[in-house]
Amino acid sequence: MNATPKRLRKVILSGIRKSLLEFGSATKVELSDKLEISFPTISKFLTQMEKDGEVISVGLDESSGGRRAKRYMYNPEYMLGLAIFLERTETNYAIFNCVGEVKEQGKVPSVLVEDGLHLLTTSIEKLITAYPKISSIAIGVPGSVDNGRIFYIPGYEQFQNFDLKGFYEDYFSIPVVVENDMNAAVLGFHHNRRIQDNQSLVYLYSGQNGPGAGFMINGDVVRGSTFFAGEVSFVPQYNDRNFRQALENGTGPKEVPISQDYQIDAISRLVASFTAIINPHTIIFCNDEVEEAIVEKIALASSKYIPSEHLPDLTISDWKQDYLYGLQSLGLDLMLNQPLK
Amino acid sequence: MNATPKRLRKVILSGIRKSLLEFGSATKVELSDKLEISFPTISKFLTQMEKDGEVISVGLDESSGGRRAKRYMYNPEYMLGLAIFLERTETNYAIFNCVGEVKEQGKVPSVLVEDGLHLLTTSIEKLITAYPKISSIAIGVPGSVDNGRIFYIPGYEQFQNFDLKGFYEDYFSIPVVVENDMNAAVLGFHHNRRIQDNQSLVYLYSGQNGPGAGFMINGDVVRGSTFFAGEVSFVPQYNDRNFRQALENGTGPKEVPISQDYQIDAISRLVASFTAIINPHTIIFCNDEVEEAIVEKIALASSKYIPSEHLPDLTISDWKQDYLYGLQSLGLDLMLNQPLK
DNA sequence: TAAACTTATTAAACAACTTTAATAAGTATC
DNA sequence: GATACTTATTAAAGTTGTTTAATAAGTTTA
Numbered sequence: 202m203n204a205t206p207k208r209l210r211k212v213i214l215s216g217i218r219k220s221l222l223e224f225g226s227a228t229k230v231e232l233s234d235k236l237e238i239s240f241p242t243i244s245k246f247l248t249q250m251e252k253d254g255e256v257i258s259v260g261l262d263e264s265s266g267g268r269r270a271k272r273y274m275y276n277p278e279y280m281l282g283l284a285i286f287l288e289r290t291e292t293n294y295a296i297f298n299c300v301g302e303v304k305e306q307g308k309v310p311s312v313l314v315e316d317g318l319h320l321l322t323t324s325i326e327k328l329i330t331a332y333p334k335i336s337s338i339a340i341g342v343p344g345s346v347d348n349g350r351i352f353y354i355p356g357y358e359q360f361q362n363f364d365l366k367g368f369y370e371d372y373f374s375i376p377v378v379v380e381n382d383m384n385a386a387v388l389g390f391h392h393n394r395r396i397q398d399n400q401s402l403v404y405l406y407s408g409q410n411g412p413g414a415g416f417m418i419n420g421d422v423v424r425g426s427t428f429f430a431g432e433v434s435f436v437p438q439y440n441d442r443n444f445r446q447a448l449e450n451g452t453g454p455k456e457v458p459i460s461q462d463y464q465i466d467a468i469s470r471l472v473a474s475f476t477a478i479i480n481p482h483t484i485i486f487c488n489d490e491v492e493e494a495i496v497e498k499i500a501l502a503s504s505k506y507i508p509s510e511h512l513p514d515l516t517i518s519d520w521k522q523d524y525l526y527g528l529q530s531l532g533l534d535l536m537l538n539q540p541l542k
Numbered sequence: 543m544n545a546t547p548k549r550l551r552k553v554i555l556s557g558i559r560k561s562l563l564e565f566g567s568a569t570k571v572e573l574s575d576k577l578e579i580s581f582p583t584i585s586k587f588l589t590q591m592e593k594d595g596e597v598i599s600v601g602l603d604e605s606s607g608g609r610r611a612k613r614y615m616y617n618p619e620y621m622l623g624l625a626i627f628l629e630r631t632e633t634n635y636a637i638f639n640c641v642g643e644v645k646e647q648g649k650v651p652s653v654l655v656e657d658g659l660h661l662l663t664t665s666i667e668k669l670i671t672a673y674p675k676i677s678s679i680a681i682g683v684p685g686s687v688d689n690g691r692i693f694y695i696p697g698y699e700q701f702q703n704f705d706l707k708g709f710y711e712d713y714f715s716i717p718v719v720v721e722n723d724m725n726a727a728v729l730g731f732h733h734n735r736r737i738q739d740n741q742s743l744v745y746l747y748s749g750q751n752g753p754g755a756g757f758m759i760n761g762d763v764v765r766g767s768t769f770f771a772g773e774v775s776f777v778p779q780y781n782d783r784n785f786r787q788a789l790e791n792g793t794g795p796k797e798v799p800i801s802q803d804y805q806i807d808a809i810s811r812l813v814a815s816f817t818a819i820i821n822p823h824t825i826i827f828c829n830d831e832v833e834e835a836i837v838e839k840i841a842l843a844s845s846k847y848i849p850s851e852h853l854p855d856l857t858i859s860d861w862k863q864d865y866l867y868g869l870q871s872l873g874l875d876l877m878l879n880q881p882l883k
Numbered sequence: 884t885a886a887a888c889t890t891a892t893t894a895a896a897c898a899a900c901t902t903t904a905a906t907a908a909g910t911a912t913c
Numbered sequence: 914g915a916t917a918c919t920t921a922t923t924a925a926a927g928t929t930g931t932t933t934a935a936t937a938a939g940t941t942t943a
Contacts, residue, residue, distance in 0.1 A: 202553065202557050202577050202578060202579075203578060204550050204553040204554050204557065204577070204579065205550075205578065205579070205900075205901080206547075206550070206899080206900055206901075206928070206929060206930080207901090207929095209545050209546075209547070209550060209900095209929080209930075210929075210930090212543065212545040213545050213930090216543050216545065228891085229891080229892080230890085230891070230892095236543050236545075237543060237544060237546065238543075238545065238546070238930080238931095239930065239931050239932075240891090240892080240931095241892090241893080241894090241930080241931075241932090242929085242930055242931075244892075244893080245929090245930090264889090264890080264938090264939055264940065265889080265890070265940095266888085266889045266890065266939080266940060266941085267888085267889035267890025267891065267938075267939055267940070268889080268890050268891045268892075268937065268938040268939050268940095269890085269891080269938075269939065270890080270891060270892090271891085271892090400767070401764070401766065401767065414819070416819070416820065418759045418760070418762075418764055418820075419759070419760070419762045419764065421759070421760045421762070423742070423759055423760065423820055423821075424821075425742065425820060425821025425822070425852075426741070426742065426821055426822060426823040426852075426854060427821060427851065427852045428821070429817065429818070429821040429852040430819065430820050430821040431819070431821075432818050432821075432852075433818050433819060434818070435814060435817070435818040435847060435848045436814065436815045436818045436819065437779060437811040437814055437815065437847050438778060438779070439780065439781050440780050440781050443847065444818075470778040473776060473777065473778055474777045474778065474815055474819070475819070476770065476776070477770070477773050477774050477775070477776040477777045477785075478755070478757070478771065478772070478774060478777065478815070478816070478819060478820075479757065479759075479764055479766060479771050479819070479820070480764075480765075480766025480767055480768060480769070480770040480771040480772075480773075481766070481767060482767040506776060506778050506784065507776045510768065511766075511767075511768045511770040511773075513767060546930075546931080547898075547899055547900080547929085547930060547931075548899095548931090550899080550900080551899080551900095554900090569921085570921080570922080571920085571921070571922095579900080579901095580900065580901050580902075581901095581921090581922080582900080582901075582902090582922090582923080582924090583899080583900055583901075585922075585923085586899095586900090605908090605909055605910065605919090605920080606910095606919080606920070607909080607910060607911085607918080607919045607920065608908075608909055608910070608918080608919035608920025608921065609907065609908040609909050609910095609919080609920050609921045609922075610908075610909065610920085610921080611920075611921060611922090612921085612922090
């Protein structure tokens, strides 16, 4: 349950941080109104945060008829985040500040190899030494993750069933989050487009291992009972073909970008299924797989199967970018929940 | 945000109530441990609640080596709930206490008619007069509901876009919840089987207006962006038939209970779709539509489409009963969140 | 330009939960 | 059966947020 004053403090603190970042800057009264926390409490927190260098005073507001209010902004460089993308062929990383600006981006050899863990550890160590303000680590992996433990990662058995989060939190004493690549992308899209919470999104992609989807429903990532959610390859669509078979059309290698009519019909049937089942607000396609004109064709084709007023917003986005945003947003969340020093 | 001491008080109070009902009875230490609230706070609340008659002392525990602890139980008759089921042909109601025992059950003529609101109001008035301890009203309706406002209720336009919750909360000064019938049933199943939170369930049924489904994902009811979630009729399944057409097989009136092979194949394709998309823990069929032997056939048929290790638990339940449980659980929630008198 | 009015901030009294110490009520053992 | 040990409960002191009153710093107007 955790309904204690200590918990309250954490919630208030992270509320102040989030509001300052959201608004860009704010006065104490604005924060008090927004967060519905009393003025003296806001004041006490802000005084301490200013002392720590976490917030900066940026002068006085114009008077609105009385004494002028002091305006504060969050110091975006106060904490940095580290995002790491584990991929088959390479490992990318990005260091970003609290407003999402990337301070440094780079790559190291893939760590999804024998003794990769050690390689990863030394890479992180170097980065933390160079940027001591790093206060969170977000790691994206091409596998299923349950609360920081890598659950199922076909092809990279040395990481299978390894508690990456626990390991690095102990090792570095910095909060760590580990998330599946697809789920991170959905989160990133959600966060970047500033979509209201508790909306539902579907991110559709053609992976190396066949098509898949990431779901966010009511604002939560969907993992499924056996972490099988999103394996849309298996959706039966025609008398004797499922989605994957329909996409491949018996020709073996898949065609990308999407262009053929049989592909469009298969996708529009999938869109119809999503709509009839979870009725999401938005379905997102990858910009390197689908073009604008094709999306329109898919929308048109879908309306053969379902009333078009229920059709979700079909949109295109940059998967890589959303993946980064997603890891950033997960890391930022960890930072904003950190206690006052 | 609402991170205030007042809010804290509410959370603690409802935590005590829930724990007492869940455990049947408890000592102050047990509550303090479970809820992670300090002993003195638990003690203060319990003293007040005993004074109000909300909890009852049921004697001393056996000693475990020291002073014997007093044991308390919740007084289930302290508050009553009223559940109302609006249906086409009749309106059922049930009055229940805090442990779910039904004190009285009955029916009145359907209120889904001209001037039905007035009829409903007087019916509720009579019940509240007879049972003044009624402290919550849960109303189930065959339509879409958004925060107590009936959003879409085909055939009963007089209720369309009416804020039933707001109306009765003003009128009776008792908290009211309004929920769609299917969503209530999913909630009821979830609550009754004491399923862990944040599981995913699908409740499948053949309504008068064709088949439909209710979803609970990660413990939340899924409504969809246009309240279209669950309209699984429209899922494309064969070259030229969607789920509804496949079930009806061109013969017009549907066959219930399910028995034919073409029905089984259609349902198993739907099961496969659910699994590949959201991978739920459980899919629930209605006991008046599907028999045990058929469920086994469906499971077998589904494994043609998806790996059977990911197949959800297929189970049968009593829809009417789950609907009642669902409304009870919604009403109970309202009661447990009521402030101390 | 001084009085009246606004708005921001600080100070003091209050409320509610936690922590720690003290007390009460048992059990076990020499 | 007195002493040591356990466990439950109560009491007192400490934290932390809220409310309300007081003060500071502006603006407007007679």
